[in-house]
Amino acid sequence: MTKFVLAPDSFKESMTARVACQSMTEGIRKIYPEAEIVQIPMADGGEGTLDCLMNSQNDQKIDEQVMGPLSKTLINCHYGLIEQGKTAVIEMALANGLELLPIEKRNPLITSTYGTGQLIKSALDKGVEKIIICIGGSATNDGGAGMAQALGYRLLDKNGNEIPFGGGNLNLLERIDCENSHPRLREVEIVVASDVTNPLTGLNGASNVFGRQKGATEEMVVELDSNLHHFAKVIARDLKVNIENTPGSGAAGGLGAGLLAFTKAKIISGFQIVSEQNELEKHIAQADYVFTGEGGIDSQTAFGKVPSGVAKIAKKYNKPVIAFAGYIGEDLEVLYQEGITAIFGILPKVESLENALLKGKEDLRRESENVSRLIKNTSHK
Numbered sequence: 229m230t231k232f233v234l235a236p237d238s239f240k241e242s243m244t245a246r247v248a249c250q251s252m253t254e255g256i257r258k259i260y261p262e263a264e265i266v267q268i269p270m271a272d273g274g275e276g277t278l279d280c281l282m283n284s285q286n287d288q289k290i291d292e293q294v295m296g297p298l299s300k301t302l303i304n305c306h307y308g309l310i311e312q313g314k315t316a317v318i319e320m321a322l323a324n325g326l327e328l329l330p331i332e333k334r335n336p337l338i339t340s341t342y343g344t345g346q347l348i349k350s351a352l353d354k355g356v357e358k359i360i361i362c363i364g365g366s367a368t369n370d371g372g373a374g375m376a377q378a379l380g381y382r383l384l385d386k387n388g389n390e391i392p393f394g395g396g397n398l399n400l401l402e403r404i405d406c407e408n409s410h411p412r413l414r415e416v417e418i419v420v421a422s423d424v425t426n427p428l429t430g431l432n433g434a435s436n437v438f439g440r441q442k443g444a445t446e447e448m449v450v451e452l453d454s455n456l457h458h459f460a461k462v463i464a465r466d467l468k469v470n471i472e473n474t475p476g477s478g479a480a481g482g483l484g485a486g487l488l489a490f491t492k493a494k495i496i497s498g499f500q501i502v503s504e505q506n507e508l509e510k511h512i513a514q515a516d517y518v519f520t521g522e523g524g525i526d527s528q529t530a531f532g533k534v535p536s537g538v539a540k541i542a543k544k545y546n547k548p549v550i551a552f553a554g555y556i557g558e559d560l561e562v563l564y565q566e567g568i569t570a571i572f573g574i575l576p577k578v579e580s581l582e583n584a585l586l587k588g589k590e591d592l593r594r595e596s597e598n599v600s601r602l603i604k605n606t607s608h609k
Contacts, residue, residue, distance in 0.1 A: 229263065230260055230263045230264070230516050230517070231263065231264040231265075231266070231515050231516045232252075232263055232265045232517050233268065233508075233511045233512050233515040233517075233518045233519070234248075234252045234265065234266065234267050234518075234519045235268045235270045235508060235518065235519070235520050235534070235538045236248040236519065236520050236522065236534065236552070237270050237271060237272065237521070237522035237523075237534035237535070238271065238275065238522070238523070239521070239554055240522075240524075241523070241585050242523060242554065242584075242585040243588050243589050244269070244276055244279060245269035245270055245276055245279070245280055246267075246279060246280075248269070248589075248592060249267035249269050250267070250589075251589045251590075251593040251596065252592060252593070253267065253596075254596070254597075255592070255597035255598075255599075256519075256596055256600045258597045259597060259600035259601050259603075266511050266515070268511060270508070270534045271499075271502050271534065272423040272497070272498040272499045272532060272533055272534050272537070273362050273363065273422045273498020273499070273501070274362065274365050274423075275319065275321045275364060275365045277317075277319055277362035277421055277498055277502060278307070278318070278322070278362060280502050280506070281308065281310060281501075281505055282310060282317065283505075283506060284310065286312065287308055288308065288313065289307075289309075290306055290307050290308070290316075290354070291304065292304075292307070292346065292347060294343035295342045295343040295346065295374075296328055296343055297324045297325070297328055297329055297339040297343075297368060298329070298338065299338070299393045303323065303328065305347070306322065307322075309351075309354070309356070313354070313356070314357045314358065315356060315357065315358040315359070316351035316354070316356045316359045317360045317362070318344065318347045318348060318359060318360070318362065320341065320344040320347075320361060320362065320363045321366065323343035323347055324341050324343050324344050324366060324368050324374075325365045325366060325367055326441070326442060328367060329367050331443070333443075334442055334443030335443050336369035336370075336394070336396075336435075336443060337369075337394050337452070338393065338394035338396060339367045339368045339369070339393075339395075340373070340374030340393035341366070341368050341370055341372055341373070341374040341375040341481075341483050342374035342375065342377060342393060343374075344361075344375050344483070345376065345377065346378045348361070348378070348379060348491075349378055349379055352412040352413070352416060353412075356416065357416060357417065358417040358418070358419065359416060359417070359419070360421055360501060361419070361420050361493070362421045362422075363420060363422050363479050363480035363484060364423070364424075364480065364498070365480075366442070366480035366481050367442055367481075368395070368481040368483065369434060369435055369438075369442060369444070369452050369456075369481035369482065370393070370394055370398065370483075371428065371459045371460075371485055372482060372485060372486015372489070373391070373393075373395075373398060373401075373459065374393050374394075375486055375487070375490070376486055376489075376490040377390065379410045379491075380408040381404060381406060381409050381490060382404070382405035382407075383401050383404060384402055384403045384404070384405055385400045386400075386402045395435075395452045395456065395481065396448075396455065397455075398456065398458060399455045399458050401458065404462060404463065404466040406466075406467070413490070413492075414492070418491045418493035418494075419495075419496055420479070420487050420488075420495040420496065421496060421502075422484060422495055422496075422497075422498055423532030424476060424478065424484070424532075425475040425476055426475075426477075426479065427475065427477055428456055428457075428460055428472045428477040428484075428485045429453050429456050429472055429473075430453070430473075432478070433453060433456065433478045434452075434453075434477075434478035434479070434481050434482045435449050435452035435456060436449055436453060438478075438481065439453075439481075457472065459482075460485065463485075467489055467490070469488065469489045471485040471488045471489050472485070474488060476488075476495040479495070497532060499533075499537040500537075503541070508541060509541050509544075512538070512541050512547055513545045513547075517547070518538060518542045518547050518548065518549045519549075519551075519552070520534060520539070520550070521535060521551050521553055522535060523553065523554050524553055524554060524555035524557065525551060525553035525555070525556055525557065525560070525563070525571055526555075526556070526557025526558065526559070527557060527558065527559035527560065527562065527563075529563060530566060535551045535563070535568060536568075539551075539563065539567035540567055541567075542567050543567030549568045549569050550568075550569060550570055550571075550572065551563075551568050551570070551571045551572070552572050552574050552592055552595055553571060553572075553574065554573070554574055554575060554584060554591075555573075556573050572595055573595075574592050574594075574595040575591060576591060576594070
């Protein structure tokens with residue numbers, strides 16, 4: 229019996245990884261009705277990672293109302309409890325993500341990670357032994373300051389008052405008071421799922437690389453980078469942790485740095501966490517064909533993205549990998565070298581982005597059927 233392993237990422241704004249798996253399955257079944265199909269929805273630490281990690285019937289969703297990216301807005305969101313409640317999975321984008329704000333309200337000078345800290349506090353209060361924090365898709369550039377405040381750290385100005393929320397106020401920080409920080413922070417393992425390796429500051433830092441997509445002007449980028457530099461200096465002095473140039477500290481507007489400094493977390497590839505949790509390698513080793521994909525595939529896919537990670541595993545076992553994408557960029561040779569056999573675009577014709585996103589499920593189903601038809605016809609000759 230032919231075995232297919234389906235391990236796509238989400239097709240952003242079109243379908244989740246789980247829906248993509250289902251579309252692929254429907255296409256394959258048209259040609260291989262008896263095939264064994266293993267669906268493994270994937271993510272790399274960004275949006276959708278929580279959904280990919282919650283695969284057991286015993287997993288729980290915990291609903292919470294927390295502060296959104298803007299301080300005057302409360303939002304309803306959730307996190308997951310897996311492994312019989314021993315591990316919490318938090319997706320920061322659900323609390324403080326960019327997609328929670330319309331374009332005109334995106335302003336990294338004032339957006340905060342406080343809501344993410346509230347989710348961490350809730351998980352700590354439930355007695356978990358481990359927390360996995362997925363930090364992609366943030367609307368913030370506050371270095372995790374808001375998160376730290378939600379966990380009981382006091383970030384004080386020269387007058388001994390708490391500094392206001394947002395990356396635009398980090399320059400006011402004079403001292404960090406740890407006295408009332410959450411007592412369980414020192415006994416719980418915290419893992420940060422991220423595919424970002426940028427440092428906190430500088431030309432490759434959080435503000436310069438990601439600030440503009442969060443609403444920052446050129447002047448804001450300079451201000452935010454300077455403020456994060458100041459924040460890092462105070463952290464180094466008061467917490468005795470040097471995080472400014474640590475790879476990954478620039479993830480999620482510096483939330484990576486904040487988690488390293490205030491929770492003693494470690495950063496691990498988001499793809500690695502999801503693939504290990506779902507035993508991806510074991511399934512690929514037994515597969516005949518591997519299907520993967522995401523909304524756009526280009527030269528950047530090689531840097532920690534799902535199709536690249538899937539291909540590297542498949543290459544170890546000499547398994548063919550078919551990748552699907554809505555958009556295909558240039559300079560793909562590195563992806564073929566990593567183990568992708570072929571890349572197929574799913575769009576049947578030129579149309580508006582809006583229509584393409586709406587028809588993503590149908591287009592992926594059809595293209596999966598077409599590729600399956602090609603595989604069947606060539607494998608029988």
